[in-house]
Amino acid sequence: MRALQNTVQNNCHISDAQYAGNYTLCIYLLKMREFYRWESQQPYGVQIPRDEIGHWLTEREQLWDEVEDNSYSPLIINSNIIDPFETRQVNNHLNDTGYVYSGGYGLYGKPVFFLAELEHMETLDDFTLYISSRELARDLAAPPGMVQDKCVFIRRESLRRFIWEKVEESSWHKQENPLARALACYDFNNHPDTSLEKMTDIEVDTVLHHEIGEIKAGQILGDDWEQMLTDLPRSQAEIMARAVRDNIADAISTLPKLINNAEAAQIHFYFANLSSMRKLIFPSLMNSYQDWLKNKNTSAIKKLINKAEKHWIDLAQSLIQLHKKHGNNCSAHMEALIKHNYF
Secondary structure (H helix, E strand, O other), X not given: OHHHHHHHHHHHHHHHHHHHHHOOHHHHHHHHHXXXXXXXXXXXXXXXXXXXXXXXXXXXXXXXXXXOOOOOOOEEEOOEEEOOOOHHHHHHHHHHHOEEEEEEEOHHHOEEEEEEEEEEEEEEOOEEEEEEEEEEEEOOOOOOEEEEOOEEEEEHHHHHHHHXXXXXXXXXXXXXXXXXXXHOOOOOOOOHHHHHHHHHHHHHHHHHHHHHHHHHHHHXXXXXXXXXXXXXXXXXXXXXXXXXXXXXXXXHHHHHHHHHHOOHHHHHHHHHOOOHHHHHHOHHHHHHHHHHHHHOOOHHHHHHHHHHHHHHHHHHHHHHHHHHHHHHHOHHHHHHHHHOOOO
């Protein structure tokens, strides 16, 4: 397991070396700070000395310079040599021993790997759901939820760390916003650890239903959508297209579940984490949140869901047709179409 852990982490370093430059400086520094906290096992809430993290940052960037041009290493498990992107094959060897692995692709086509302890596993239709706990190897990017190779991965530790970052962010800005309202539903001031665990338990459900929505959106859009994203690496059109798909996933699965649960903290936190792009192209969604705040009922959100699902599916299918027509030169056409179809 130690050798496997080292191999997976080395592959993570190679991926980070090749893609870390895609982040803005502010986002990069925040992610590096969180990554350092994970790697050094710093407790939540402990102030990290600037000199300490600065030294680590220099060493990490030197390591990336050394490995940037390296190829990803195969994984060796019980004398089996396995490609690092063969997620199901790796898990066939690991799951019975209490571990879970994923190797796939994220935003901008970045390879994303992780190895963790397995907390829960079950079958959802023809997909396998994995909920992981302590992570043994990971990238700079650590998305709490992913769908790869007919597997749904909910990374509990990454979600917990993501929530804690939001807790710290809220303490810096002291603003009245969806994030502050979500955190106010817990007692982080007096019982931070208990509040963090409780919030993580609730938000696992949100992440799960977004990923279920991603699966259903993928079934609707098919392979043509995935090919389109492959042809749009590191572009504004890709970010906009991914926001369209996220809107489909949430209209199908996440938002109906939030309304059914009727947990105020969960609804606040969902809206706190909408990306700037999603807010831009879907202004009526934030308007429905404001209506919920004012009137204390979810009727505006309910009314919006069915209309939104059809709107975003129709738009996504139009984007696919633009890609088929214009090929790799479709980016400007796609951006223009989305801008004319804000909802």
